[in-house]
Amino acid sequence: MTFWPDVSAGFTGTSGGCGAPKNRGGCCHSRSDRPAWVEVDLAAIGHNLQELRRLVGPRVRIMAVVKGNAYGHGAVEVARVAAGSGADQLAVAILQEALQLRQAQVACPILVLGCALPDQAFCIVSNSITQAISTLQMGVALSTAACSLGKTAYAHVKVDTGMGRLGVPVREAVQLVSELQKLPNLGITGIFTQLACADEQDDVFSLTQLARFREMLQGLASYGANVGTIHAANSASIVRYPESHFDMVRAGLVMYGLPPYPGALGNMALRPCLSLKARVVQVRLFRRGSAIGYGRTYEVNKDTVLAVVPIGYGDGLPRALSSRGYVLVRGKRAPIVGRVCMDQLTIDVGDIGDVEPGEVVTIIGDSKSECISACEVADMAGTIQNEIVSSLTDRLPRLYVGK
Numbered sequence: 001m002t003f004w005p006d007v008s009a010g011f012t013g014t015s016g017g018c019g020a021p022k023n024r025g026g027c028c029h030s031r032s033d034r035p036a037w038v039e040v041d042l043a044a045i046g047h048n049l050q051e052l053r054r055l056v057g058p059r060v061r062i063m064a065v066v067k068g069n070a071y072g073h074g075a076v077e078v079a080r081v082a083a084g085s086g087a088d089q090l091a092v093a094i095l096q097e098a099l100q101l102r103q104a105q106v107a108c109p110i111l112v113l114g115c116a117l118p119d120q121a122f123c124i125v126s127n128s129i130t131q132a133i134s135t136l137q138m139g140v141a142l143s144t145a146a147c148s149l150g151k152t153a154y155a156h157v158k159v160d161t162g163m164g165r166l167g168v169p170v171r172e173a174v175q176l177v178s179e180l181q182k183l184p185n186l187g188i189t190g191i192f193t194q195l196a197c198a199d200e201q202d203d204v205f206s207l208t209q210l211a212r213f214r215e216m217l218q219g220l221a222s223y224g225a226n227v228g229t230i231h232a233a234n235s236a237s238i239v240r241y242p243e244s245h246f247d248m249v250r251a252g253l254v255m256y257g258l259p260p261y262p263g264a265l266g267n268m269a270l271r272p273c274l275s276l277k278a279r280v281v282q283v284r285l286f287r288r289g290s291a292i293g294y295g296r297t298y299e300v301n302k303d304t305v306l307a308v309v310p311i312g313y314g315d316g317l318p319r320a321l322s323s324r325g326y327v328l329v330r331g332k333r334a335p336i337v338g339r340v341c342m343d344q345l346t347i348d349v350g351d352i353g354d355v356e357p358g359e360v361v362t363i364i365g366d367s368k369s370e371c372i373s374a375c376e377v378a379d380m381a382g383t384i385q386n387e388i389v390s391s392l393t394d395r396l397p398r399l400y401v402g403k
């Protein structure tokens with residue numbers, strides 16, 4: 001029977017336990033408090049950032065995107081590793097995520113990519129967080145907060161070149177920047193846009209967006225505006241459109257070793273960083289014809305051995321994997337049978353041999369020579385890999401390896 005994996009680092013996270021046991025094998029209470037966990041290879045994050053640096057060259061800055069708890073990998077740990085591995089700045093989606101990093105003493109520049117409300121301005125400025133803005137009203141709020149704090153507020157202007165989401169419409173951007181730059185104690189230190197279709201096959205719309213963005217930048221240059229760091233590229237765009245790199249790239253997926261679209265690696269040798277594992281808690285023989293789980297949706301068509309794995313949609317694993325997905329046991333695929341429950345799922349291990357309680361099951365990651373990628377899990381569940389990894393909840397302890 002396989003017991004806990006040999007690891008050189010301990011768990012962190014919200015599951016309690018004894019923190020970070022250094023004595024392998026000796027202290028097992030923090031490990032046994034939850035026999036399901038996310039394993040994150042921090043060395044792979046560092047490696048992927050090096051590969052990204054090689055791709056973009058020395059001149060382009062790298063913004064490590066750690067929103068959504070660093071796509072499920074753990075925001076604080078990833079932010080620290082990224083800051084020490086060549087990332088120049090960090091990005092998050094919401095103020096709360098930025099505050100979490102500041103509370104963990106992460107000192108580097110943090111951009112909040114999402115929209116803020118004026119009543120958040122004081123908190124943003126007092127924590128030295130850079131805010132994406134697309135209205136004069138928010139600029140005024142930041143400026144006012146900065147004046148009252150005796151500080152400077154920093155903002156990047158977000159421009160909508162066709163994404164149809166946040167941002168100032170591209171034709172109004174030059175005017176907005178000129179008004180923002182008149183406000184006291186407000187520094188416009190960047191301007192950016194986001195491509196809607198960088199991971200779609202057709203190039204036309206991406207190139208149109210980039211052309212609109214460049215035209216707007218020329219408009220700013222023609223009146224001598226200095227808007228700081230210019231950026232546009234997410235992972236798909238980094239790989240696909242070198243002309244979108246400008247002064248800085250915003251790397252999420254590629255930093256985590258997740259190809260932004262099939263085959264898209266841009267000659268980078270990326271390594272996935274995240275594995276999802278659990279240990280079997282029950283093994284039982286089921287007779288042909290037995291119905292399994294809620295709704296009795298799955299019927300066993302021969303005598304077989306089923307194992308219960310203590311992880312479910314309450315941990316962020318999609319219920320859509322019910323009777324569709326696979327997990328790996330000893331390098332072999334075992335199908336998920338019946339419905340995924342909140343806290344457990346059932347797999348058929350009839351073809352695998354003597355599986356016992358305690359056996360490690362890999363839901364995402366490598367097991368011997370087999371691998372199930374986050375992308376494959378997403379395909380089985382009818383969604384995208386970003387959703388799979390960023391949905392993994394805090395109930396799953398994070399085990400950091402490769403520190």
Ligand SMILES: *Cc1c(COP(=O)(O)O)cnc(C)c1O
Binds near residue numbers: 065067
């Ligand atoms: C999430 C996000 C990114 C990172 O996207 P990836 O495809 O994961 O690299 C970049 N820019 C913005 C504005 C984002 O919201």
